[in-house]
Amino acid sequence: MxxxxxxxxxxxxxxxxxxxxxxxxxxxxxxxxxxxxxxxxxxxxxxxxxxxxxxxSESGITLISLLLALSVLIMIFPLLNQMLSSIEKLNTSASIDTLAIEQFYYFLENELNHSEKITLATEKITFHRKDGSIVTYSKYEDKLRRQSNDLGHELLIFNVLSMKTFQLNDHAFQLTLQFRDGEFHEKYLLFPYLIESL
Structure with a gap:
């Protein structure tokens, strides 16, 4: 003007x-x-x-407008961080679901706490529970399954290429899972009683 x-x-x-x-x-x-x-x-x-x-002039910067702009920026930054992390998770969605693996390990540790005897085989772990039931975790086709007293089965993890157990000593063993996409997961588990291997 x-x-x-x-x-x-x-x-x-x-x-x-x-x-x-x-x-x-x-x-x-x-x-x-x-x-x-x-x-x-x-x-x-x-x-x-x-x-x-x-x-x-009405186009000047005032303290109130500056504080308002800063408060908007402060509110946007956490949302931006959340949005970027969700985009990153979308990029890694092709990998094996880590929540399912963590849940599988939780089930194994729960079985360890309620068992009095464990038997290890190449692709099979058998828990002899204190209540007399026998719970087996084994590889079935490309899945990991849980069976109780050899009846039915619960499918826990999919796309499993191999499941290997290795006894480290009388009270510890290693479980290694290999998936179809090439991922490996290892877990070391301790048991207070003697572990048997087949």
């Missing part, structure tokens, strides 16, 4: 500043320069009198 048009728009403010000023047109613009929240205008009357006026 040109300065003259701006002055015409703000002529009422100039009249309030100099009440004896009858018309904005009897003044001549000498110099203009922008300031933080407006425009510094130096006017000179034809008879030599001069006036300096800072006309306020």
């Amino acid at each position: 040109q300065v003259n048009q701006y002055l015409k728009m703000k002529s009422i403010q100039l009249m309030e500043f100099q009440p004896h000023l009858l018309s904005i047109y009897c003044w001549r613009i000498i110099n203009t320069s922008p300031v933080l929240n407006g425009m510094n205008i130096i006017l000179r009357k034809k008879d030599g009198a001069s006036m300096r006026r800072i006309i306020d």
Whole structure:
């Protein structure tokens, strides 16, 4: 916007500043320069009198607008972080579900706590529970399954290429799972009683 048009728009403010000023047109613009929240205008009357006026502008930055902008940024950053982490999880969705693996290990540890005897085979772990039941974890086709007393089965993990057990000593063994996508998972488990191997 040109300065003259701006002055015409703000002529009422100039009249309030100099009440004896009858018309904005009897003044001549000498110099203009922008300031933080407006425009510094130096006017000179034809008879030599001069006036300096800072006309306020609505486009300035105030403390409230700055605080509002900062609060919006503070609210956006956690959402941005959450969005980026969910995008990263989408990229790794092709890998084996780690929650299913952690749940499988939880089931194994639960069986260890309720068993009095364990028998290890190449792709099979048998738990002899204190209540007399026998629980077996074994590889079935490309799945890991849980059977209780050789009746039915619960499928726990899919896309399993191999399941291997290795007895480390009388009270510890290693379980290694290999998946079709090439991933390996190992778990070391401890048992207070003697472990038998077939």
